[in-house]
Amino acid sequence: MALLEVKDLSRAFGGLQAVNKVSFSVKKDTIKALIGPNGAGKTTLFNLVSGMLPPDSGSIIFNGEPVHGFPPYRTASKGIARTFQHVKLFPRMTALENVMIGRHTHSKAEFIPCMLSLPWTWREEKQIRVKSLEIMGFLGISAFAGNEAASLAYGQQRIVELARALACEPALLLLDEPAAGLNMRETAEIARLITKIKEMGVTVLIVEHDMSLVMDISDEIIVLSYGEKIADDVPLAIQRNSEVIRIYLGEEDA
Amino acid sequence: MNFHKYLPIAALISAVIAIQLLTYFTGSAYMLTQLTMSAYYSLVIIGLCILMGYAGQISLGHAGFFAIGGYISAFLTTCNLLPYRSHSLVSLFSKAGLLNMSEDLYGGQALHFHPWAACVMAVLFTIIAAYCIGGPVLKLKGHYLAMATLGFGIIVYRIVLGTSFFGAADGLSDVPSFVIFPGLEVSGKSSVRIQNYYIASGLVIAGVIILLNLINSRIGRALRAIHGAEDAAGAMGVNTAKYKLHTFVLSAVFASIAGVLLTHYNGGIGPSEASVMKSVRYVAIVAIGGMANLWGALLMGFLLNFLSLRGYFGSFDDAVFGSILIIIMLFAPEGLLHKNSFRGIKKIFSHTTKEEGQA
Numbered sequence: 001m002a003l004l005e006v007k008d009l010s011r012a013f014g015g016l017q018a019v020n021k022v023s024f025s026v027k028k029d030t031i032k033a034l035i036g037p038n039g040a041g042k043t044t045l046f047n048l049v050s051g052m053l054p055p056d057s058g059s060i061i062f063n064g065e066p067v068h069g070f071p072p073y074r075t076a077s078k079g080i081a082r083t084f085q086h087v088k089l090f091p092r093m094t095a096l097e098n099v100m101i102g103r104h105t106h107s108k109a110e111f112i113p114c115m116l117s118l119p120w121t122w123r124e125e126k127q128i129r130v131k132s133l134e135i136m137g138f139l140g141i142s143a144f145a146g147n148e149a150a151s152l153a154y155g156q157q158r159i160v161e162l163a164r165a166l167a168c169e170p171a172l173l174l175l176d177e178p179a180a181g182l183n184m185r186e187t188a189e190i191a192r193l194i195t196k197i198k199e200m201g202v203t204v205l206i207v208e209h210d211m212s213l214v215m216d217i218s219d220e221i222i223v224l225s226y227g228e229k230i231a232d233d234v235p236l237a238i239q240r241n242s243e244v245i246r247i248y249l250g251e252e253d254a
Numbered sequence: 255m256n257f258h259k260y261l262p263i264a265a266l267i268s269a270v271i272a273i274q275l276l277t278y279f280t281g282s283a284y285m286l287t288q289l290t291m292s293a294y295y296s297l298v299i300i301g302l303c304i305l306m307g308y309a310g311q312i313s314l315g316h317a318g319f320f321a322i323g324g325y326i327s328a329f330l331t332t333c334n335l336l337p338y339r340s341h342s343l344v345s346l347f348s349k350a351g352l353l354n355m356s357e358d359l360y361g362g363q364a365l366h367f368h369p370w371a372a373c374v375m376a377v378l379f380t381i382i383a384a385y386c387i388g389g390p391v392l393k394l395k396g397h398y399l400a401m402a403t404l405g406f407g408i409i410v411y412r413i414v415l416g417t418s419f420f421g422a423a424d425g426l427s428d429v430p431s432f433v434i435f436p437g438l439e440v441s442g443k444s445s446v447r448i449q450n451y452y453i454a455s456g457l458v459i460a461g462v463i464i465l466l467n468l469i470n471s472r473i474g475r476a477l478r479a480i481h482g483a484e485d486a487a488g489a490m491g492v493n494t495a496k497y498k499l500h501t502f503v504l505s506a507v508f509a510s511i512a513g514v515l516l517t518h519y520n521g522g523i524g525p526s527e528a529s530v531m532k533s534v535r536y537v538a539i540v541a542i543g544g545m546a547n548l549w550g551a552l553l554m555g556f557l558l559n560f561l562s563l564r565g566y567f568g569s570f571d572d573a574v575f576g577s578i579l580i581i582i583m584l585f586a587p588e589g590l591l592h593k594n595s596f597r598g599i600k601k602i603f604s605h606t607t608k609e610e611g612q613a
Contacts, residue, residue: 050489076491084489090482092546093475101479105491107472111500114471115464121471128472168491 003028003203004049004172009058009068011048018044020227021058026172031194031204033214036224037247042207043085045224046176049205050082051075063171077105081170085177085207087157091150095141095160098149099132102167106131132167139163139193155186162193166202173197175206179213191217215239223247259470262549263463270455274448285564286451287442292559293454294516297461299539299555300548301508304465306537307546308474309501310481311392314533315403318410319506321528322383323376323513325414328426328523330372333419334364347371356430369432373514380510381503388502392495404530411528425524432518440518450519457515458552461508465548477501478546535575541582 002025011019019041026032034042047053049060051072060068067075081102089098107128109121136142141159144152149160158178165173178194179187191213198204198217208214214221214235221238223231225247231238238244277283302316335353338344344365347353352371356364367375391402414420421427431441439446440453468474479487480494488494517523526532539558543551558575561567567574 052485052489071493072485072488073491073493076489082489084486088483088486090479090486092482093478097475097478101475101487101490101492104472104476109472111468111473111504114473115468117467117471125472164490 002026003063004205005059005061006049007059007061009045009048009060010056011044011053012056017227019048019055022224022227022229023058024222024229024232026203026205027219028203029198029201030219031198031206031217033218033221034205034207034224035209035211035214035221036230039226040224041227042224043176044227046082046174046205046207049075050080050174076168076170079168079171080174081165081168081172082174083158083161083165083176083178085180087154087161089149089157089161089164091148093149094146095149095152095156095163096129096132096136096145098160099136099163099167100128102135102164103128103131105168132163135163135167138196139166155182155189158182158186158190159193162190162197166197170202172203172205175204175208177207177209179208179210187213263459263466266459266462270452270459274451283447286447288560288563290447290451290454290519291516291563292556293451293458294512294519295536295559296458296552296555297512298509298536299543299551300458300461300465301505301512302536303540303543303545303548303551304468304477305501305505306540307544307548307551308469308481309477309498311498311502312396312400312537313403313502313505314400314530314537315387315405315407315410316505316509316536317528317530317532318407319380319384319509320513320532321410321414321523321525322380323510324517324523324527325420325426325513326376326379327369327372327514328429328517329420330367330375331369331430331518332426332428333366335367336363336365339365369430369518370434373432373511376514377507377510380506384503384506385499388499388506392498392502404533407528407530407533411525411530414528415525421524423525425522425527426517427522429517429521429523431521432515440515442519442521454515454519457511462548462552469548473497481546531572531575534579535572538575538579538582542578 004026006025007023008021009019009023010017010021022045034045036042044053048055048068051067051070051074054069058068059066062078062080065078067078067080070078090101107124109124113121133142133145136145139159139162141156141163144156149157152160162175162178175194178190182190187210194204194206194217206214206218218235221231221233221235222229223238223241223244230243230247231241233241273289274286277285277289298316298320302313305311305313335344344353347367352367353365354368356366387406391399391406394402415423431439431443433439434453438449438453440450476487476492476497479490479492480497484494513523513527539554540551542558543554562571562574
């Protein structure tokens, strides 16, 4: 059964049709990759699914429930978490505090209970901390839990961002170019972590430029070009697809 | 359990008592009047500190909320309802026990709202006003938010200055004392000066405890996340618009309560309390206190207001706060929303020494 069902999704910016009637689905417990040349509309599609942008038309059904047009916080509470192409941590907060924000949708203390510091809010706070540390341990970043996010190396920031998204315990994790700006060793580490996350039972939708990473870890791949879907298949078939080869390498007699 | 958490609060309580004892033994008990007023202003400052320093949203209209609280309370406790006694609404208020009969100096009788009722209504009205203003303007960011809240402040100022039943340029006076319960009253009488100092300080301490609880909670963390990267906070499930609005209203309530009580303490309120320079002063104090630093804001709020009220700045009063703002802006060029002013100063000094070393 498909966890995410996207139908005829469109979004234009002025005269530019960034995403044009794109339909696809993501099966539960799989890794699906979204590839395409620069400007193909991958990030726009991501922003539509995560609610950062409202679509012009089309529908997004998540877990059998329409989520299109939801503000990001509601999409998140439905179980869709994301990371960003350019890491967006909360710079002046510690790595642990960043991950603790990820527990927001799983905790409920509001203004008045927090201002009065009611005992149940302490217990909740403790649970948030324990769970966040557990996730940081799972990703192997407990060592710098207390460091300010802005002071971390870029590769470490990427993993903290991943931990923050995982702290939401999402059903669907959207990763926007998780290997961008990372060296080979760090990329291999990210690939290992993504596979591990999938084994935890989290479905992953990933945008990535690193082809070897995509071919290694994905179960299925969608190819976008100029806002339209060109192909949607398993990695081996994508590698042999002449249309995909044409848009990536250019036409033979160009 | 968390004993160290309460240590700063204990220090604050000791400082409050120490200051009172100091004025007692040095025979300068008259200073308690300005200390009490400073405490009420500090209440505005710490409320604004949460909004600016933690949630990262500026407001140049907080004198407006202060004035709304002060003016509504002053109006309700001074307007004489006796001529309208037979009106059904007035008799309804009377039956609900919201009204209070009093006698003036000449033996004339007057019927007006009890200060408690007036206080509750003033705060409720502030909450409504803050929701109505905050809802639309908090969609704006940075300079635009500053301008929109400035506009709100100017509107409140012009309303109180131009409305005859708010006393126009004279403001409202003869505001009765606020008897919280028998034996405890907010008023400027010198016989209850010490009592009032402790009422005001107690409120500040309560305010600090409430805000510290908030800062160290799930909500405080979410507010700092909004400050750090608003879209990322949203993507993690934080309802950013709601949290910003609630924080705005919370800080407006702090300003309003301060306005109500200071008005009863002073026995009146004038339009200068609503002026834009007052709002600028509050912002300047939060900025010099270090933005995301409740203790810094509290200390500066107490100190600078006290110096200002004692007249140490003379006729340069507004100029001093203006200069503070300029200096803060220069050393924290990323705007009012950062707390690295000390780092900025340090950077400038380290820069010059480096150049000297090279030369």
